Amino acid sequence: RPALYWIRRDLRLADNPALHAAARAGRPVIPVYIHAPAEAGDWAPGSASNWWLHHSLQALADALAARGLPLIVREGESLATIVELIAETGAEAVHWNRLYEPARIEHDTRVKQRLKAEGIDAHSHNAALLHEPWTIQTGTGGDYKAFTPFWRACRRQAEPAPPLSVPTDLAAPDGARDLAGAVVPPAGITAPLDALDLLPRVDWAEGLRRTWQPGEQGAQDRLGGFMETALADYREGREQPAVAGTSRLSPHLHHGEISPRQIWQAVQTQLARHGAEGDRLDSAEMFLSEIGWREFAQHVLYHHPEFPDAPLNPRFADFPWQEDPGDQLLGAWQRGETGIPLVDAGMRELYTTGWMHNRVRMVVGSFLVKNLRLPWQAGEAWFWETLVDADLASNSLGWQWVAGSGADAAPYFRVFNPIRQGERFDADGAYIAQWLPALAGLPAKHRQAPWQAPASVLGDAGVTLGVHYPHPLVDLKESRQAALAAFEQIKKGA
Ligand code: FAD
Numbered sequence: 001r002p003a004l005y006w007i008r009r010d011l012r013l014a015d016n017p018a019l020h021a022a023a024r025a026g027r028p029v030i031p032v033y034i035h036a037p038a039e040a041g042d043w044a045p046g047s048a049s050n051w052w053l054h055h056s057l058q059a060l061a062d063a064l065a066a067r068g069l070p071l072i073v074r075e076g077e078s079l080a081t082i083v084e085l086i087a088e089t090g091a092e093a094v095h096w097n098r099l100y101e102p103a104r105i106e107h108d109t110r111v112k113q114r115l116k117a118e119g120i121d122a123h124s125h126n127a128a129l130l131h132e133p134w135t136i137q138t139g140t141g142g143d144y145k146a147f148t149p150f151w152r153a154c155r156r157q158a159e160p161a162p163p164l165s166v167p168t169d170l171a172a173p174d175g176a177r178d179l180a181g182a183v184v185p186p187a188g189i190t191a192p193l194d195a196l197d198l199l200p201r202v203d204w205a206e207g208l209r210r211t212w213q214p215g216e217q218g219a220q221d222r223l224g225g226f227m228e229t230a231l232a233d234y235r236e237g238r239e240q241p242a243v244a245g246t247s248r249l250s251p252h253l254h255h256g257e258i259s260p261r262q263i264w265q266a267v268q269t270q271l272a273r274h275g276a277e278g279d280r281l282d283s284a285e286m287f288l289s290e291i292g293w294r295e296f297a298q299h300v301l302y303h304h305p306e307f308p309d310a311p312l313n314p315r316f317a318d319f320p321w322q323e324d325p326g327d328q329l330l331g332a333w334q335r336g337e338t339g340i341p342l343v344d345a346g347m348r349e350l351y352t353t354g355w356m357h358n359r360v361r362m363v364v365g366s367f368l369v370k371n372l373r374l375p376w377q378a379g380e381a382w383f384w385e386t387l388v389d390a391d392l393a394s395n396s397l398g399w400q401w402v403a404g405s406g407a408d409a410a411p412y413f414r415v416f417n418p419i420r421q422g423e424r425f426d427a428d429g430a431y432i433a434q435w436l437p438a439l440a441g442l443p444a445k446h447r448q449a450p451w452q453a454p455a456s457v458l459g460d461a462g463v464t465l466g467v468h469y470p471h472p473l474v475d476l477k478e479s480r481q482a483a484l485a486a487f488e489q490i491k492k493g494a
Helices: 017-022 047-065 078-089 102-117 147-156 206-211 216-229 231-237 250-254 260-274 278-303 314-318 325-335 341-353 358-371 376-386 392-403 418-425 430-435 455-460 476-493
Strands: 003-007 029-035 070-075 093-097 121-125
Touching: 003 017, 003 078, 017 029, 017 093, 017 121, 029 047, 029 078, 047 070, 047 206, 047 216, 047 376, 070 078, 078 102, 102 121, 147 278, 206 341, 216 231, 216 250, 216 260, 231 260, 231 278, 260 278, 278 392, 314 476, 325 341, 325 358, 325 376, 341 358, 341 376, 341 418, 341 430, 358 376, 358 392, 358 418, 358 476, 376 392
Parallel strands: 003 029, 003 093, 029 070, 093 121
Antiparallel strands: none
């Protein structure tokens, strides 16, 4: 009798424990994706994530088809659909890989209980993390609130196991049936993915198509390219937004097209091949610690389910945010029209490609929360809608870090100066020129603060502020002072 492999954010065949277990000893497998966004609670995937999901499902369907397996695609409540599928196919077992968001944990617990109560062999597996959130504990059995001791505790654990290979004996059951009860062809998907309505009605995804290749192959290509060209210099290269110095694996990791164990192994292989010493070792360790930040985010969310919505430090619950009638300030920030080049370049990179460099995420976040004094939840929501790597744990951690209210957060009084940040990390203004072509004619030293450039320089570059590029929305110095004053208020109130 066959086993169901219930697919969620584990859109790959290699290092896939649930698929492995389902296919044990050549048992026929029925891979099924059930579209049920409501089961993510308040955090159903945003538009950019949906675009990614569509293409990643297509890639997975093609990879399964090449092995003679149809991908069953259904829409509806997961538990009811699984029960239906068991009745239709006579499956004896259901396997899936775990998700760690609070709504998912609650839902999956119910699914497991109900299936077990019906006598179905139901198993969940870990495919997404090196260390599941509950396995890392402080000396007194509590959770970690700071990254460094958390990561140290992770590193004391046994090395991650080597990744699993793709099961070689994947087999479809005889006469697998689709939604309408018809026997499905030996390969192919059983319902057109278009029916899930994941793609935008107005096509804004040109920049995403140009930038990404969703799916397991795209993830492996990205990993290979990064290992060869950028890992050795990661320590330096990771700070420069104009340079491809980071892996850009985040959307692949989020959708489970690659596992952290595969990444871990690739790094070890690279070190073994080229020598684990000096800058190369430092860079590799730093890169692995970023994978550690991803694990830390899951750890914090698991122990603080309210983390995406409420400040971890309760003092920030009463922060005096700025009034923003008609969302004028928020809108300018979202559109990349604040008049602060590094902020606008980042927001346009985000809107165009669905991704933004980490350094710039910190800068645009600081500008929103401190210079505009708008709630971090507004930035979190916009990132959720527009990022292809939007991840509940990492996004909440990032925003609460920026706001100073989270776990291991930047202190609130640390306000990024976007001009200094630009001068430091985009010294030749290449990032500004790429995303704000209106400013590309300015000499590099004036690109970060065009309002400070002499009129003749602006004139030579054909830039009229207020026409070709906006005046700054706020004065950076004054708005910084206002933010610090607001912070003093909550400090006193505490
Ligand atoms: P690399 O530098 O190559 O790092 C490798 C991997 O490590 C990444 O793919 C990612 O999975 C993980 N990682 C790196 N930095 C972090 C971090 N600070 N926190 C958690 N994981 C990290 N990351 C997301 O994956 N999803 C989000 O929704 C998200 N929202 C963010 C919001 C804000 C305000 C900030 C400041 C950061 C956010 N990050 C988020 C973290 C980080 O910016 C991205 O993970 C990183 O830019 C992805 O690029 P990369 O794959 O090239 O990273």
